[in-house]
Amino acid sequence: MQSLLRQQHPLAVPGEQLRVLNDPALAHRSFDDALERSGLHPLTSTGIEVLQINVGKLCNQTCKHCHVDAGPDRNEVMTRETAALCMAVLEQTEIPTVDITGGAPELNPQFRWLVSESKRLGRHVMDRCNLSVLLLPSQKDLGTFLAHYQVEVVASLPYFMAAYTDAQRGEGVFDKSIEAIRLLNGLGYGREGSGLELNLVYNPVGAFLPPPQASIEADFRRELLVRHGVVFNSLYTITNMPISRFLEFLLRTDNYDRYMQKLVQAYNPAAASGVMCRNTLSVGWDGVLYDCDFNQMLDLPVSFGAPVHIRDFVHDRLDQRRIVTGQHCYGCTAGAGSGCGGTTV
Amino acid sequence: MSSYYHEDDLARFGEMGKNAPELWEKFQDWYGAVFEEGALSQREKSLIALAVAHAVQCPYCIDAYTQDCLQKGSNLDQMTEAVHVASAIRGGASLVHGLQMRNVTQKLSM
Known part of the structure; x- marks a missing residue:
């Protein structure tokens, strides 16, 4: 499977995704209206507690739902210079958590430096890991490295049965x-x-x-232990965001309208109040700043007067910033909410 | 009318409240309470609902509870077993009436 970009698919372009999401013919209740009715408009940051660094789109897998459109055929990766700017920001602030994502972030040559620098500064580090990367010959010492720096590993595993996991993430991925x-x-x-x-x-x-x-979580714990003898700490549930490859899937299978209706009907003000963008600042591979990783993939940088590049970082202008929202935001506010740490209510 | 059943009608279920709002409200409250977590989990209730949906052969309920089962974390193995439970009961229900047939035959026979 190739990325949408490699396929030259129209949905590889963020503008086309936004056009679908905002198409009046497929109109659903505006997200801003929903926020307004909940007394949350305009949505603002409550303070940056997580610096989420997306180090690029290179990945050893090509998952069918990937909101990044990542894969082996993508070559956008963060340079040392941009990584250094991220660490400079970390040094001048007290942001407690660094959340490193991708792609497969470990494939970026700056990954280990980012981890060691963040730990040197005394911060908690999370690695959003696809698991199979740990088995690559080039990454044979990755596990030891992560353990040495006490990095929290947040790993994707959509189901405890091979058929379901492989259907989404590729043949053989479950076993790996x-x-x-x-x-x-x-x-x-x-x-x-x-x-x-x-x-x-x-x-x-x-x-x-x-x-x-x-x-x-109880099912995963039981099934993974009984069937495979493996253990984990917690399971986070995340809603699929109607952008990029998952949007392509929804449109191709004629599920888009129904899925959006579900998200809109399941809008939960409590989830909106606790949505992750309120305490996160997301940095793209090229240093551009976003309210979240999803806005990043839709090419919607921070706005409303906030500095848009990590080199121009000013804490006070980002800490209470107004957040850029759109129809895709329903993905994070449905039901019990969804964020990089699972449910938000 | 091309078909008696339309997928879009499922979302219009609430229109049944228009001419009997009080009854609809009671139904809604009761229905909601039935599916709350209780002695049975919400997932178990959803699997039961899926099985019953097949037994009563309601396409709206099959659609709704297939989605609900998936949303409760059930997988196709579990859902298929639930449909087999419904089918076994339906089949067994026919078969057990065979005793009535046998009784009548016995009564009439020399």
């Missing part, structure tokens, strides 16, 4: 994921008292919303 979890467990990850956190991420393998987090 289990092997990688076993490797991480061997280093202490996911085991109580080790201080090494391994959290898994569930997202629906199709055009439906995620189940309650606690309920599916």
Whole structure:
């Protein structure tokens, strides 16, 4: 499977995705109206607690739902210069958490430097890991590296059965994921008292919303232990965002309208209030600043007078900034909410 | 009318409240309470609903509870077993009436 960009698919262009999302013929209640009715408009940041650094679109997998349109055929990666700007911002602020994502972030040559620098500055570091990357010959010491720096591993595993996981992430990915979890467990990850956190991420393998987090977490825990003898700390449930490849899937399978209706009907003011963009600042591979990773993929940088590049970072102008919203934001406010840390209510 | 059943009608279910709003409201409250987490989990209730939907052969309910089961974290193996439970009961219900047939036959026979 190739990225939408490599296929020269119209939806590879963020503007085309926004056109679909805002198409009057497919109109759903405006997200800003929903915020207004909840007394949350305009949505503003409550303070930057997470610096989420997307180091690029290069990945060893090509997942069918990927909002980044990442894959082996993508070559946009963060340079050392931009990574250094991120670390300079970290040094001049007290942002407690660094969340490194991609693509497969570990494939970026700056990844390990970002981890070690962030830890030197005493920050908590999260690695959004696709698991299979741990088995690549070039990454054979990755697990040891992550354990050494006590990096929290947040790993995608959409279901505890191979057929479902492989349907979304590619043939054979489930088995590789289990092997990688076993490797991480061997280093202490996911085991109580080790201080090494391994959290898994569930997202629906199709055009439906995620189940309650606690309920599916119990299933994952039981099934992964019984069938494969592996353990983890927590399971986060994340809603599929109607952008990029998942949007292409929704349109191609005639599920778009129904899925958007579901998201709109499931709008939850409490989820909107706790939405992750309120405490996150997202940095793109080229240093551009966004309110979240989804806005990043839609090419919607921070706005309303906030500085738009990491080199121009001014804490006070970003800490309470107004957030850029759109119809896709329903993906984070449906039901129990959805963020990079799972449900938000 | 091309078909008696239309997918879009599922979303119009609420229109049934128009001429009997109080009854509709009672139904809604009761329906909502039935599917709350209780002695059975919401997921178990959803699987039961899926099975019953097949037993009563309601396409709206099959659509709604297929989606709901997926949304509750059930997989196709579990959902298929639920449909088999409904089917087994339906089949068994026919078969057990065979005893009535046998009784009548016995009564009439020498």
